[in-house]
Amino acid sequence: xxxxxxxxxxxxxxxxxxxxxxxxxxxxxxxxxxxxxxxxxxxxxxxxxxxxxxxxxxxxxxxxxxxxxxxxxxxxxxxxxxxxxxxxxxxxxxxxxxxxxxxxxxxxxxxx
Amino acid sequence: xxxxxxxxxxxxxxxxxxxxxxxxxxxxxxxxxxxxxxxxxxxxxxxxxxxxxxxxxxxxxxxxxxxxxxxxxxxxxxxxxxxxxxxxxxxxxxxxxxxxxxxxxxxxxxxx
Numbered sequence: 001x002x003x004x005x006x007x008x009x010x011x012x013x014x015x016x017x018x019x020x021x022x023x024x025x026x027x028x029x030x031x032x033x034x035x036x037x038x039x040x041x042x043x044x045x046x047x048x049x050x051x052x053x054x055x056x057x058x059x060x061x062x063x064x065x066x067x068x069x070x071x072x073x074x075x076x077x078x079x080x081x082x083x084x085x086x087x088x089x090x091x092x093x094x095x096x097x098x099x100x101x102x103x104x105x106x107x108x109x110x111x112x
Numbered sequence: 113x114x115x116x117x118x119x120x121x122x123x124x125x126x127x128x129x130x131x132x133x134x135x136x137x138x139x140x141x142x143x144x145x146x147x148x149x150x151x152x153x154x155x156x157x158x159x160x161x162x163x164x165x166x167x168x169x170x171x172x173x174x175x176x177x178x179x180x181x182x183x184x185x186x187x188x189x190x191x192x193x194x195x196x197x198x199x200x201x202x203x204x205x206x207x208x209x210x211x212x213x214x215x216x217x218x219x220x221x222x223x224x
Contacts, residue, residue, distance in 0.1 A: 083122060
């Protein structure tokens with residue numbers, strides 16, 4: 001069952017999941033008019049397949065270690081590492097250790 | 113001097129500033145077409161005056177303790193506490209302890 005989204009001004013804890021990580025699915029925290037916010041949970045070895053988004057996105061590693069790849073660029077993200085992506089950049093995330101990330105997606109289409 | 117903004121795919125560390133907090137100004141990490149991302153640094157007792165934003169925003173407390181107030185709502189945010197705000201909600205942040213926050217602002221105006 002999908003978890004309900006948080007409401008405006010509702011506080012959500014994004015502290016590291018630690019041992020609860022394996023029992024916690026990826027979930028959308030917010031899906032509003034302009035922004036979607038997802039906590040992506042990736043146990044070690046798991047991958048989020050290549051995908052892109054029609055708007056800008058940001059990633060913040062909340063715990064663990066994740067390999068981020070976009071074209072020729074590759075970064076290992078650890079707790080507290082943040083990056084921004086312009087729209088339509090295909091990218092892959094692969095967990096090197098149990099990890100979770102905060103992903104913020106702008107849902108507003110970019111004007112051509 | 114303003115710090116340069118990060119580029120797409122550039123990794124920025126948002127780990128707690130700790131003792132460096134008092135020497136670190138608030139800065140815009142990203143100012144792109146759709147999203148602006150700011151690390152707000154508030155030493156204990158300091159306040160970010162009431163303001164609002166034309167688009168949706170999210171706040172994530174990165175360290176310390178901050179009192180968030182919007183109308184009749186009031187929350188104490190600690191490390192890992194996150195919230196989303198619909199557009200044009202006047203709000204105030206006041207640091208109860210030395211604190212920094214990640215603030216993401218959607219720059220796209222909301223259609224009337």
